[in-house]
Amino acid sequence: MNIQFKKGVLEICVLSVLAHKDCYGYELVAEISKRIDISEGTIYPLLHRLKDEGHVTTYLQESAGGPPRKYYRLTESGRNEEHEQKEEWMRFAASVNALLLGMNHAAD
Amino acid sequence: MLQTESEFIRVLKDRLEGTLDPAELDDIISDYAEHFRIGKESGRTDEELFGSLGSPDDIAREIRAMHLVKRAESNRSCKNIFHAVVATLGLGLFNLVVVLAPFLLLILMLFVVLMVGVVFTLVGPVSLLYAILQIAGLPAHAIWLNPVAGFFIATGITTLGLLMLIGDYYLARFFYRAGIRYLKWNISVITGTEENP
Numbered sequence: 420m421n422i423q424f425k426k427g428v429l430e431i432c433v434l435s436v437l438a439h440k441d442c443y444g445y446e447l448v449a450e451i452s453k454r455i456d457i458s459e460g461t462i463y464p465l466l467h468r469l470k471d472e473g474h475v476t477t478y479l480q481e482s483a484g485g486p487p488r489k490y491y492r493l494t495e496s497g498r499n500e501e502h503e504q505k506e507e508w509m510r511f512a513a514s515v516n517a518l519l520l521g522m523n524h525a526a527d
Numbered sequence: 528m529l530q531t532e533s534e535f536i537r538v539l540k541d542r543l544e545g546t547l548d549p550a551e552l553d554d555i556i557s558d559y560a561e562h563f564r565i566g567k568e569s570g571r572t573d574e575e576l577f578g579s580l581g582s583p584d585d586i587a588r589e590i591r592a593m594h595l596v597k598r599a600e601s602n603r604s605c606k607n608i609f610h611a612v613v614a615t616l617g618l619g620l621f622n623l624v625v626v627l628a629p630f631l632l633l634i635l636m637l638f639v640v641l642m643v644g645v646v647f648t649l650v651g652p653v654s655l656l657y658a659i660l661q662i663a664g665l666p667a668h669a670i671w672l673n674p675v676a677g678f679f680i681a682t683g684i685t686t687l688g689l690l691m692l693i694g695d696y697y698l699a700r701f702f703y704r705a706g707i708r709y710l711k712w713n714i715s716v717i718t719g720t721e722e723n724p
Contacts, residue, residue, distance in 0.1 A: 427716045444558050445565040458581030463558045464590045468715065471597070485568065489561060 425457055431508055433465060434493065434501035437475065443488040466491055474500050530577040532563040542587030547594055555590060588617050589714065596710045603703060615710050619717075626713060633702050640695045647688025655681035 429451075436442060436450050444466065448459045469475045474497035479487040493501065536556055543552050559580070566576040580586070592614040599607035612630050616622050654670065658681050661674035671677030 430715065443561070443565070445562050448562065452579070458579075458585070459562075460559075460580035460583070460586045461589065463555065463562075464586065464593060465715070466558070467555065467590070468593060486564075488565070489558065 425455060426461070428455075428508070429457065429461065429465060430469075431501070431504045433462065433469070434474070434497060434504060437491060437493045438498065438501045441490045441492040443480075443490050445488075447491065469497065473497075530574045532560070532573050532576070535563070535577055535580065535583045536560065538583035539587050542584065543591060546591050551594075588614070592618055592710075592714050596707060596714065600707045608703060608706065611707075611710055615713060618714065621717070622713070625717070626710070630706070633706075637695060637699050637702070640691055640698070644688050644691030644695055647684050648692060649688075651681055651685030651688050655685060657681075 432451050432455065433447065436447055442450065444463060447466075448462050451457065451462065452459055466475065470477065470491075474494060475491045476494055477489050477491055480490050482488050536559060539556060539559065540552065543555070547555070562580070563573070563576055567573070592611070595607070595611040595614045599611040612626060615626055654677065658671050658674045658677035661669050661671055662678065
């Protein structure tokens with residue numbers, strides 16, 4: 420898939436995963452790259468930006484037999500953002516799909 | 528280049544030191560260090576982790592651009608917006624078209640309006656003074672054929688010049704803000720993740 424598509428949807432993917440559960444960076448990266456092939460390193464700058472904008476906060480939590488890990492959690496504004504972006508994406512994807520399927524029928 | 532954790536961290540540090548303050552840099556470095564640590568705990572090698580993270584150069588460039596745009600936003604100056612634009616340009620060839628071209632065009636437009644405004648506000652009052660002197664019958668050589676019409680034209684030019692200067696100021700402010708928003712969008716959506724060969 421075109422790399423520029425992916426970059427644009429990365430933010431909503433991160434917000435969406437964090438809406439389900441708090442994650443440490445590696446976990447979040449693994450969760451997303453399981454489904455989308457991305458340069459994993461770009462997730463961290465994105466997380467920092469979301470933190471700057473007040474959409475996520477971080478906290479340290481002990482892990483079993485290792486140093487503490489940095490967890491990312493959605494804030495209230497992050498939840499709103501996730502909600503809005505998801506709605507927007509759903510509408511957009513539905514329109515594009517309708518258009519593409521319509522085109523296929525026309526070609527048949 | 529050796530694809531190891533320490534090489535990755537070194538490149539990030541090299542590229543970002545001097546731009547980010549030490550606390551911010553540490554925060555970023557610690558994220559990647561944790562990523563390598565947990566990755567290795569789950570059995571992946573340095574090379575694998577390095578490979579899937581992507582080039583530390585690209586990552587540093589993106590972080591740097593984001594940081595400089597933020598700085599230009601909170602601290603408005605010609606120097607800061609210039610640095611922000613240059614850093615964003617470094618994110619991809621594509622930005623020569625979608626960042627540099629509009630930026631230069633805007634600068635040119637603001638400059639032209641400024642220059643015309645300055646000329647009008649200088650020429651206006653002088654020719655106004657001449658018209659008044661001519662009406663009073665004072666100067667030896669007349670520049671206005673019709674001093675009364677000249678009086679009104681000169682007043683108009685002066686006013687127009689002042690309006691252009693004021694307007695240019697507000698235009699510059701408007702485009703500064705819009706430009707920041709555009710650069711942020713550009714960094715987060717378009718550039719910074721060119722596929723690594």
